[in-house]
Amino acid sequence: MIFSRANFRRISTLKQIMEAKIAESRQRLTKLKKDHGNVPIDQVTIDQVVRGMRGMKALLTETSRLDPFKGITFRGLSIPECQQRLHGKYREPMPESMYWLLLTGEVPTFDQVEELRGELAKRSQIPAHTLDLLNSLPKHMHPMTQLSMGVLSLGAESEFMKAYDAGVKKSEYWISTLEDSLSLVAKLPGMAAIIYNNVYKDGKTCDPSIKYDLSENFGRMLGFSDNNFFELMRLYLTIHCDHEGGNVSSHTTHLVGSALSDVYKAYSAGLNGLAGPLHGLANQECLKWLLELWKVVGDNAEEDSIAVYVKETLKNGKVVPGYGHAVLRVTDPRFLVQMEFAKKSIDDCPLCKIVALCYKVIPRVLKEHGKAQNPYPNVDAHSGALLYYYGLREFEFYTVLFGVSRALGCTASTIWDRALMLPIERPASMTMEGLEEFAAKE
Numbered sequence: 132m133i134f135s136r137a138n139f140r141r142i143s144t145l146k147q148i149m150e151a152k153i154a155e156s157r158q159r160l161t162k163l164k165k166d167h168g169n170v171p172i173d174q175v176t177i178d179q180v181v182r183g184m185r186g187m188k189a190l191l192t193e194t195s196r197l198d199p200f201k202g203i204t205f206r207g208l209s210i211p212e213c214q215q216r217l218h219g220k221y222r223e224p225m226p227e228s229m230y231w232l233l234l235t236g237e238v239p240t241f242d243q244v245e246e247l248r249g250e251l252a253k254r255s256q257i258p259a260h261t262l263d264l265l266n267s268l269p270k271h272m273h274p275m276t277q278l279s280m281g282v283l284s285l286g287a288e289s290e291f292m293k294a295y296d297a298g299v300k301k302s303e304y305w306i307s308t309l310e311d312s313l314s315l316v317a318k319l320p321g322m323a324a325i326i327y328n329n330v331y332k333d334g335k336t337c338d339p340s341i342k343y344d345l346s347e348n349f350g351r352m353l354g355f356s357d358n359n360f361f362e363l364m365r366l367y368l369t370i371h372c373d374h375e376g377g378n379v380s381s382h383t384t385h386l387v388g389s390a391l392s393d394v395y396k397a398y399s400a401g402l403n404g405l406a407g408p409l410h411g412l413a414n415q416e417c418l419k420w421l422l423e424l425w426k427v428v429g430d431n432a433e434e435d436s437i438a439v440y441v442k443e444t445l446k447n448g449k450v451v452p453g454y455g456h457a458v459l460r461v462t463d464p465r466f467l468v469q470m471e472f473a474k475k476s477i478d479d480c481p482l483c484k485i486v487a488l489c490y491k492v493i494p495r496v497l498k499e500h501g502k503a504q505n506p507y508p509n510v511d512a513h514s515g516a517l518l519y520y521y522g523l524r525e526f527e528f529y530t531v532l533f534g535v536s537r538a539l540g541c542t543a544s545t546i547w548d549r550a551l552m553l554p555i556e557r558p559a560s561m562t563m564e565g566l567e568e569f570a571a572k573e
């Protein structure tokens with residue numbers, strides 16, 4: 132069943148709740164700027180300027196917060212708390228509930244999740260020009276390039292650009308940005324499924340149904356029918372959705388959006404950052420690396436043979452994918468929750484066993500190697516093994532799943548950027564000479 136725009140119904144509750152929250156947050160921000168605008172919160176060092184601004188507090192992001200030792204909280208809720216409070220009638224948390232939480236800061240009621248689920252289903256139809264574009268792309272083009280192009284093309288229907296051209300007031304930009312964001316989030320699973328079926332299957336994709344939630348519809352469009360796979364999708368799509376504002380995909384979306392580009396352009400840019408091997412592409416790289424390791428060490432791998440393989444990777448000047456993090460200094464809770472999922476739901480998965488063994492060995496080897504600030508696994512170290520177990524084995528597609536999920540956080544943040552009327556982002560840069568002058572003064 133395809134849902135037409137004629138069925139379009141405004142999600143009045145979501146908008147009303149957001150309106151009230153936004154009014155309150157605007158007052159808080161105005162007071163903060165007026166009364167405390169000059170309060171220093173950080174000191175910038177030369178090291179931070181030349182080392183990717185690591186740890187520099189420079190962005191306002193409301194949707195989530197990352198603690199180096201505790202990991203991510205989404206609007207104050209940890210991953211286990213999200214599992215307890217956002218699952219609806221399922222075992223794992225629903226991305227629809229997570230989106231409501233990110234947008235409003237509140238855990239939704241059952242009816243509110245239903246309202247959002249229905250609204251997203253209604254908006255899921257992909258415009259003909261985007262379909263034609265996706266169907267015209269060559270199979271050898273990386274799925275992330277295809278997704279980014281598809282998302283960019285959706286901008287032809289941007290409600291924000293129409294509102295901007297019509298001269299809508301700045302204080303109302305968030306409303307059309309919410310419209311665009313809901314449409315983007317709704318269409319992403321279908322676009323991802325089209326890319327998957329075009330590149331790896333016979334090009335045929337089923338339509339989403341109002342009967343199912345976003346995760347089950349997505350799973351079915353990818354050709355799966357196992358309830359455990361749908362549960363994995365729920366978990367995957369919620370835990371990858373946001374990681375505060377400084378990561379490459381979220382920061383890029385924020386930066387491009389700050390120039391008042393529509394959310395399709397901003398998120399397409401964010402996806403291009405997610406497609407880098409040090410960021411989201413690490414999940415594909417990790418599975419590739421694990422499969423090669425598996426070939427070498429076999430089903431009954433020993434810790435020693437894994438250590439030898441890891442040392443070889445390091446000797447060749449490569450990073451161990453799925454390990455290390457720019458902020459985290461402990462094992463990523465997103466890794467742990469996936470490991471828990473494997474223990475609960477999967478009887479015999481040789482790759483998951485290798486992942487568990489790697490978790491014993493790699494931190495020790497990386498510590499000995501002495502370079503990585505964080506020798507522990509991140510989210511990407513486990514996701515591929517689970518997807519592979521359920522039969523989603525085309526690992527070049529994995530980052531597309533990440534992209535479907537990250538849209539929740541990136542669009543929610545863009546709406547809040549507009550709601551709080553944040554200005555264009557424009558930090559200062561320095562020449563080496565300028566830095567040397569500072570150094571000389573010291």
Ligand SMILES: CC(=O)SCCNC(=O)CCNC(=O)[C@H](O)C(C)(C)COP(=O)(O)OP(=O)(O)OC[C@H]1O[C@@H](n2cnc3c(N)ncnc32)[C@H](O)[C@@H]1OP(=O)(O)O
Binds near residue numbers: 410411445450458510
């Ligand atoms: C969803 C996500 O984006 S999670 C991250 C996904 N990326 C990966 O898993 C790729 C592997 N990991 C890495 O490359 C890094 O740990 C990053 C990119 C995640 C973080 O980078 P940084 O903050 O610069 O890490 P850090 O400060 O620890 O780096 C110090 C040194 O250790 C090295 N290092 C860090 N992690 C690793 C690793 N997993 N394997 C080998 N070397 C590593 C860095 O390359 C760097 O080397 P250099 O001094 O020769 O340049």
Ligand SMILES: O=C([O-])CC(=O)C(=O)O
Binds near residue numbers: 374
């Ligand atoms: O926080 C980061 O830099 C990378 C990361 O784990 C994410 O974006 O999910």
